[in-house]
Amino acid sequence: MTTNDIFSLFQGISTLLSSEPIIMYTRIGLMLLGILLVYLGKKEILEPLLMIPMGIGMSAINAGILVMPNQQQGNLFLDPLVSDPTELINILQINFLQPIYTYTFSNGLIACLVFMGIGVLLDVGFLLARPYLSMFLALCAELGTFLTIPIAMAFGLNMKDSASIAMVGGADGPMVLFTSLTLSKDLFVPITVVAYLYLGLTYGGYPYLIKLLVPRKLRGINPVRKKETKKISRGEKLAFAVLSCVILCLLFPVAAPLFMSLFLGVAIRESGLKHLIDFIAGPLLYGSTFFLGLLLGTLCESHLILNPQILILLVLGIISLLLSGIGGIMGGYVMYFITGGKFNPVIGIAAVSCVPTTAKVAQKAVHEINPDALILPEAMGANISGVITTAIIAGIYITLIPLLN
Amino acid sequence: MKILLQVLYMYAVAAAISFFVAFLIKALFVFIKRREQRKNMFARITEELSLPKSWFSSSSVESIIKEAESLGKEGEIFAAISFALHLYQKEMHDNENLRITINKAVKPYSPWSSKIYSTTPWRR
Secondary structure, eight states: OOHHHHHHHSHHHHHHHHSOHHHHHHHHHHHHHHHHHHHHHHTTSSOHHHHHHHHHHHHHHHHOOEEOTTSSEEOSSOOTTOOOHHHHHHHHTTOTTHHHIIIIITTSHHHHHHHHHHHHHOOTHHHHHSHHHHHHHHHHTTHHHHHHHHHHHHTTOOHHHHHHHHGGGGTOHHHHHHHHHHHOTTTHHHHHHHHHHHHTTHHHHHHHHHHHHSOHHHHTOOOOOSSOOOOOOHHHHHHHHHHHHHHHHHHOGGGHHHHHHHHHHHHHHHHTOHHHHHHIIIIIHHHHHHHHHHHHHHHOOHHHHOOTTHHHHHHHHHHHHHHHHHHHHHHHHHHHHHTTSOSOGGGGGGGSOOTTHHHHHHHHHHHHHOTTOOOHHHHHHHHHHHHHHHHHHHHHHHHHHHHHO | OHHHHHHHHHHHHHHHHHHHHHHHHHHHHHHHHHHHHHHHHHHHHHHHHTOOGGGGGSHHHHHHHHHHHHTGGGHHHHHHHHHHHHHHHHHHSOOOOOOOOOOOOOOOOOOTTOHHHHSOOOOO
16 A cells, blocks of 8 residues: 555545645644643633534644545535535535534524523613613723724724724624624634634633732722612513614614624513523523534634734734723723722723623622622623623624725 | 724714613613602502592593692692592582493392293193
8 A cells, every 4th residue: 555545545634744834734733722722611711612612623624624526625514615506505415514604604693692692691680770880881891892993904904804803802702703794704714713712811811900900909899889779670671672672773773683682682581481591591502602612613724714814813802802901990990080989990890791701700809809899780780781882883883884984 | 093083983973872772771760760659659649548549540630640740749748639629529520431330249049030930841
């Protein structure tokens, strides 16, 4: 048996060795990165629900490249670049993940399903108890979502791509996916991957930002509440969800699927439809997250991911998240001065809408200094407002940026 | 500079919409709170005057309560006096409201329409 025969038998190795050096090293690097993601997921340093399917998908797609009948390199997972209808019909019958990609990912359905699941888990009562305060903090925590646009344009990206990567500052994965799918079709894979990688880091990175920006003395402040907050009834929450959904859909029809999914989740939760709540918060949310992770992993194929802009996107993603965190804390400081020192500035960082991670990070940072301090009600209100403002900003970007161009 | 202005413009739009949503929430609460206050006022007056709740459906009572609300806390007293006067006047006139109410009454057994008395017994 000759060497050629062995290589034709093990095509994964032959395609690796016959590729250009840069492709070969990228494939090896991505295989190792996939394994690392599984490890970090297992250790719960990154979100395991997403990272384990993503890591395995990333390693498998880069290992399983073979020579197709047309003598070109390809895989049996999916091909995101197919657009010709006849070719798509053929490939739907060959690539095993192609149906899920075509029918759920490329049209944003999976992002909406995840968002519906988030809606079912959200208790808008925290937001309804302090609407102005929560919205103010959420707007401050969107600093990165806006300031990253001019920075990205200075790096040479166009306005649409800049807005897509700036959405990472909103710290909401489905929103980044939805915006980048609409605004920058060429870069949505690296942008979404960067977003999901960084979102996992908020839990590890933001505590250091809090320690850096908020002195120990201020971190221990227990917010003074004037009176016992009114209990928000389910009817009030339902009315809010329905009205907000209708108004926001009316304002931004382009982002209407996102708004509808979020508020439908909230409405189902508040209507007390137990079977639907169990279905959406269970199989639908976990199923969507699993396939989202798997598809994101399999989209990290060396030919697709090898983009000269990936490094810029990595830098911009971290800048965006950092600026949002700083903006949130600045909002917290504004409230601290307005209330005459009765407000804990750490609450501001919870307005970065990574539900409920940032709220938990804020509470944990405060608890370390003052075990009696309870900031979770304010933090959750800001956190949920963050989700709504991020959706509003996604709607603004999708609607206004094509017009501004 | 142009980009910064565009970003600022988008931020202003986002802020306007977010605060509009917050305002919507507040407006919703004010509406619900006023309804609750009115409901409580009705309930208190009904209890004090020992009246059935169905009496509050008349439009004149609605207008009394609205006026009472505009007067603030003192309005409750005003509403109670006005309502008592309204009821007194209502009792004075002869016009009926044409609503027939049939109360269920317990009746002893009566054979007046019984089938057994209207048929001829079978005889062989």
